[in-house]
Amino acid sequence: MENHCGLVTLQKEPVPLKGIAVDVSVQGHVATVSSILQYENQEESPLEAVFVFPLPGEAAVCRFSAKIGQTEVVGEVQEKQKAQELYDDALSSGQQAFLLEESSESPDVFSLSVGSLPPGEKASISLDYVTELAVQADDGLRLCLPAVLNPRYKPQGPDSAAGTQVSSVPAGSVPYSLSLRAHVTSPHPISKVESNCPLEPLNYLNTERTQATVSLAAGHKFERDIELLVYYQDAHKPTAIVEAPQTSAKPGTLMGDPVIMLSLYPEFPKRGMSSMTSRGEFIFLVDRSGSMGCKIHSGPGAQNRIGSARDTLLLLLKSLPMGCYFNIIGFGSSHEMFFPKSVEYNQKTMDEALQKVKGMSADLGGTEILQPLKYVYSQPCLPDHPRQIFLFTDGEVWNTKEVLDLVKMNSGSHRLFSFGIGEGASSALISGMAKQGGGHAQFITGQDRMQPKVMQSLRFALQPAVVDISVNWNVPKGVSVTPLSPPIRVVFQGQRALLYAQLTGESPGDTKGSVTVKYSLAEKPVENQLSFSLKPAVDTGLTVHRLGAQTLIRSLEMEERERDGDEKIEGVKEKVVELSVQSGVSSAFTAFIAVHKGDGKAVQGPLFHRQVPTPMMYRGSGMMARSFGYSSGITFHKAAPKKMGVLRSAPSWRSREMAPPRSIGCSIASSGWLARGRAGRMDVEHQADHTSLVEFQSPVPLPTPEKEPLLQLISLQKASGSWILEPSLAEVLGKPQEDVAKSMPAQVNQEVWATVLALVWLYGFKIEAQEEWQFLAIKAVSWIKAQNVANVSECVLAGNNLLGCQVQMDTMGL
Template identity: 75%
Template sequence: MVTCCGLVTVKNEPVPLKSIAVEVSVQGHVATVSSTLQYENQEQSPLEAIFIFPLPGEAAVCRFSAKIGQTEVVAEVQEKQKAQEQYDDALSSGQQAFLLEESDESPDVFKLSVGSLPPGEKASVSLDYVTELSVQADDGLRLCLPAVLNPRYQPQDSGSGGSAQVSSVPAGSVPYSLSLSAHVSSPHPISRVESNCPLDPLNYLNTEKTQATVSLAAGHQFDRDVELLLYYQDTHQPTAIVEAAQASAKPGTLMGDPVVMLSLYPEFPKDVMSSMTSHGEFLFVVDRSGSMECPMHLGSGSQDRISSARETLLLLLKSLPMGCYFNIIGFGSSYESFFPKSVEYSQKTMDEALQKVKEMRADLGGTEILQPLKHIYSQPCLPDQPRQLFLFTDGEVENTKEVLDLVKTNAGSHRCFSFGIGEGASTALISGLAKQARGHAQFITGQDRMQPKAMQSLRFALQPAVVDISVKWNVPKEVSVTPLSPPIRVLFQGHRALLYAQLTGERSGDTEGSVTVKYSLAKQPVENQLSFSLKPAEDTGMTVHRLGARTLIQSLEVEEREQDGGKEGVKEKVIELSIQSGVSSAFTAFIAIHKRDGEALQGQLLRRHVPTPNVNVCFNLIPNTCKLLLCLMLFFIVTQQKDLTATVRIRVWVEVLMYIKEAFRFQLCCPIPIDFDSPAPTSKPMRDPLLQLISLQKASGSWVLEAALAEVLVKTEEEVSKPKPAQVDQEVWATVLALIWLYGFKMEAQEDWQFLAMKALTLIVLATLVLHLP
């Protein structure tokens, strides 16, 4: 048996890829990522190395080169079939060749082929891509460097037999290293940078803190997605960047004219936002494939994905408004619905759904999203109940483009809020679902918790729908504007919208332009405007041009698939735009050929697949406004009754405060100074008390005065019930106690239970009004 030297795969084959070095340049809301892959052939024959790897779904690959010794070969963008033929011809003649191409099925999977690497020779392959940074629930901007490429599930009836082979090893066994350094530049001060991987300290480059560098800590193994979260001051300020034309490009072409990128954050009127809608058909579509049994992350004590999905469904079901409709659909190789059709939200239907959620397992085989979506779209929409689709998946599907095309076809009937769970979720699928169906995408990786992100999406879904959106550009008459982005179809409060446009014509001096976004919200006309200078910014590279080109290319690719190739000229236009801008597309590839001096390489060409990893409180922290709210709530409910004398009211008020002191041992702002101790330790370990309390809430928003509630409060049932004033309803009293506990001990998880509290407060307000009725 031959013993392989150096790094080897699980099949005991040498791995030619030795290391990956990444440099990131962040400019506000966009980033340029430069990766350098070091290869070495330690075998006795010429080698072809195949590397199948993921990139962000919205990324635009814009440069590809190879360096052999001191010779650098820069790749050209060509029509894909032509590039593949040139690559094969080069290999057959013994020449070195390099090919980079996008998957036919999913735009976030790429294949890198390094052909005819001679024995003992090293090669350095570099690729650059530009990408937008997505906005997270906590206003952070997310940059993800995907490492994990989990096996994509191929539907049995897809007929796709030409998929590239993916070689994978267990996470933690990846035989090559990663180094990463980032330079961050922003118009606003940089507050902090966080990551799911250890980082060296953030290094500010100026006193304004608008520029900084940060690096991964040494020794990082590329066995998980690398996520950077960037936090700026005034993140929600709208911005505009005008990028100068490429000097070598012909005026009138995309690269030969300036391009503007606008970052818009619409502000909705406060009176409209104060009333969230109580209507809607909420469909929760949950991945129950076998891969959902995988852990959320690689750390100790990680929860599996299906358990996290169950807990998230508990929160969502408890947070739905009365009067809406809902259903839950689990899918894998097949799909199952909790109810034959959507049912009205009530205590009975909620209890029935929660029981089924408890029994939900990852037991439905592969990941087949297409069929459950077709089933949903075949069901008629309910009158006056806008359809809201929440889709949770680890995203391991192969027919991404087919799924997105189906969603786009039915986009007019619903909005889709998508969630990518765990390492390896397809960014093209998750982001594409939300983009095509006017929703919002979230990714849950590393130590992320799914629940706050689900609550943010629910908040978006409950916002009044924005309709009749129009964008008007206001520029000098000698300048014309050609939009590169598709029309805006969705706006949410606090949600960013990026727009790209080509500017053609002569400009003089520091002239200004503006863009006006108009729309209708709850039958009210709303207008937001952003002014910007037409003077190009300095040192932006061609990032904005390439992102604008990628945006236009993606729109044209969807149009071409909708026409099934029948609309003449669309594919040709994509190829022309891709070659002109140097940006990857479904119909083009990067090809580089190194024509060596002397004789061509001889010997049998060995093929090696480079593996990728496979994974499957203290009450004093409460703001004074919250304390005051709780005090006033207790005061009105307990003491504002006409038949109580002032003396009795004071006595009841003191008794309530004393009960709170004994039961919770924390201090409310009140007219009586009392010293309180820290919360008493629990007498026995419990499963998550927050989830236990949430599970006890009724669909109406109330809690019941029972032993289970007392257990969460670490009291006996008698200790909870005895202090209740006789005039106060039991459910109102229990609900007040539950809210006090939430505000007292779970403020750090407020995003999880905010909608539960809103329902409960509404119930208490109604009870207070009843007390005041004559």
């Protein structure tokens, strides 16, 4: 059995990409990421290398250049078709050319084409982007550098061939290296920087601890996306940054005026947060595609994704308030509902749902998100029960923009909370759905537990709805404000909102301004205000301008997709192209093009096409390729050489076709791709016999973990919030059933005693996981109070004595 190592493709051809070096500059809530990709042609013929790779969905690509020898060619943003034609023309005439373009289907997938690289030639490609940092449940700011690009599912249909060819090898086996260094700057002291990958120690650069550097430890193997979590002191303080304009830009344009970025953390008054709502329709959409049967991470004892989703559904079902409505829908290539329509939450419906949850498995084929969402939106909303959708997926689909448009179209009828599970989940899809659905996005990667993140989102969902939101600017006479961000449609307690605006004009005297966010909470008016200086900050590298431009571009792109009629569409598209070219930020309608004419001599010889393999999370264990070495289930058939510029197909999105897999199992072999064509052009057909491509060694079975005591306790709680005295409860408490019964105070109801014991155990032994069980405890306390128990204090004392705890009544809310 062959296993070809080293810098080779699936056909033992040299890989032209040798290494990637990444520099990250974090400034408060935003980051600039600079990547240098080193290419070398070690073949005897001129080469075209194509590398398809992921970027964060919210990233704004703002610079692209190529260095050949001592000459650097800086890429220009051009309308996409024009850029593709320039690239094709350059290659046909023997010139070196470089093209960077965004997928038409998903804004977090890019293609880099390095064309006409002569034999023995080296090239360094520089790619810069800016991105916002997402706020996590523990107030950490998350920067994800996607390293894994899994094949993405697209439903079969008339347009199913549209997409991008991705050549993958198993994660950890890509034949190029990666290094990363980060520089962190903040107005507040930096507490710590964490990662899912090994880091060198954090190095502080000043005594105030507002500047620090950190590097990725050597030897990163691409088996996961790289995640950095940055923690600041006083991270919740609202801030405002006014960035100076680009000196060469014309005043009155976006780049020629100052741009402000506001970071707001609305604080709700306590009177509006006094009680948990009992209303709402909760719909849980759970991915049951084949990839959900794979492990969440590659470490020991890792749970598979569908197993973690089952545990999370148990917790969610137990945490729902009495009187609400709910339903659970599993989806894959098809979708299945637990109930024909949402049912009222009570003991009977909860028990029925829990029985069905136990039987859930990853058995529904490919990841089809669009159809189940359409089904949910087709169902009438329940009066006085706001709809809340919780969507769990590993997020591997091509038709991201189509999904986001559907969510936005229905945004007035619900809030959507999305959860991306595992490496390679599409940030554009997960974050975009939450943004368009007025909810919150979470990513579960590495050793993360899904439950605390889901409970934070449930807490947001149970918060009183905020309505009538308005943003009012107060600036001196002579200054005007043009918002770049779409209107705020949702506000959560303590959750950050970033706003961008263009400031035009000047004030001769006053240099202060303010912004006021007003809204209504529980039928009471609330307002939060932030004052700022109009004096621009120095040396910010136009990061704020580019992020503001990206925000406006994405809004306009969505508007263009919503419109009917060629005339209206063209008008919006022209605006996007103009803004993209002016700001130097890529879009769906533009691309970066760089042409290097060198010494003026055309590169001679037939041009060969090489697909650079991308790391992919292979979900099986011990997978070996029968004949290809690193197998992606794709085989290339190289055409006979023809004359320059004819052998290759134009390396644009329009000529590289891909039929994403109907993912059935955990291996890429399940996708069953066969590719044939000329010089890299892919004509893809679905294989019925998957086993002919890849064979497997059976993984060593992991021991089945015992059910965690916390999950056991949760599973025993009734829908009302109470527990009953039974052997299973005594087992969780770690006490003989006889001792539990004997310790019960006289004249106390057994159910009250059991519920008090459960609360004492939670507060005494699981306080670190309080975020997971807080709603269960609220329900339990409410139930106890409703029983009008005279001797609750005696029960708590007896419970403490039995379990060896010292939990106070007021701690539990009793």
